[in-house]
Amino acid sequence: MSTKKLRNIKYHLLVCDGKSCRESGSDKVAKRIKETVKDIEKQNEVLMTRTSCTDQCSKGPIVIVYPEGVWYCEVTPKIAAQIVSKHVSDEEVLERKVLVLLTENQ
Numbered sequence: 001m002s003t004k005k006l007r008n009i010k011y012h013l014l015v016c017d018g019k020s021c022r023e024s025g026s027d028k029v030a031k032r033i034k035e036t037v038k039d040i041e042k043q044n045e046v047l048m049t050r051t052s053c054t055d056q057c058s059k060g061p062i063v064i065v066y067p068e069g070v071w072y073c074e075v076t077p078k079i080a081a082q083i084v085s086k087h088v089s090d091e092e093v094l095e096r097k098v099l100v101l102l103t104e105n106q
């Protein structure tokens, strides 16, 4: 990705790609995020990165969304699509799947 494109990024989605999350379906989650992002108006504002273990293995697959610092847990492909269509597109946090909201105490 060019630096110019990187400067347009407003949402960074981190998909845990550690062993436990992979075993519970993180690859399908990451694929669904990529597919769904292509369908939204903000597609040029979203970057998805796979990470190593985020140390919440029993709650995986984990997806973290910045700038809000929302940690989503037990993310299925269906929830992954909703993270893109609701959280990113409509700026509406999916409360029922939030593990931690890091910016809550700021």
Ligand code: FES
Pocket: 016, 017, 018, 019, 020, 021, 022, 052, 053, 054, 055, 056, 057, 058, 060, 061, 062
């Ligand atoms: S493998 Fe995802 S939290 Fe550990």
